[in-house]
Amino acid sequence: MSHPTLIVRRMRPEDLDEVMEIERRSFSSPWTRDMYRRELERPEGCYLVARCGEELAGYAGALLIFDEAHVMTLAVREDLRRRGIGARLLLELIRNVESMGARFLTLEVRKSNLPAIELYTRFGFQVMGERKHYYLDNLENALIMWTENITDPAYRIRLEELLSRYGGGGRG
Numbered sequence: 001m002s003h004p005t006l007i008v009r010r011m012r013p014e015d016l017d018e019v020m021e022i023e024r025r026s027f028s029s030p031w032t033r034d035m036y037r038r039e040l041e042r043p044e045g046c047y048l049v050a051r052c053g054e055e056l057a058g059y060a061g062a063l064l065i066f067d068e069a070h071v072m073t074l075a076v077r078e079d080l081r082r083r084g085i086g087a088r089l090l091l092e093l094i095r096n097v098e099s100m101g102a103r104f105l106t107l108e109v110r111k112s113n114l115p116a117i118e119l120y121t122r123f124g125f126q127v128m129g130e131r132k133h134y135y136l137d138n139l140e141n142a143l144i145m146w147t148e149n150i151t152d153p154a155y156r157i158r159l160e161e162l163l164s165r166y167g168g169g170g171r172g
Contacts, residue, residue: 046093120145129143
């Protein structure tokens, strides 16, 4: 689904009030404002926000380690989920970290988080392992997911298809 009024841009400190609101509603062990502030200062970090007009719709972030980008967070405001905003954020995150030198992406996701797993699978992430008792709030396992080389022609085709589906305009 295309969002003509959706603007995706780099996260800034002035976004943190709204980020923290979505963070607290989305995660049982939310990050703190100081954690985000530190992440925003890291040159190897890439944190984005999606805005619909003046409202924050969601955010995503990754940390580049050599040629691997670790997706650290992705959240969409609860009343705006299942509208392609998470996909648009992930698409822009991939485009940004590739320009920073990433060739592969990895992440951990709760084994029970089927909507997120489906999203990541659409973007070429594959389950490569499992971390037992990864989440401290309930000792749930995390699936470890990886992409193939995002600079390979086959992955470029996948990204172009995703770009046509979710749009790529409105970059801020």
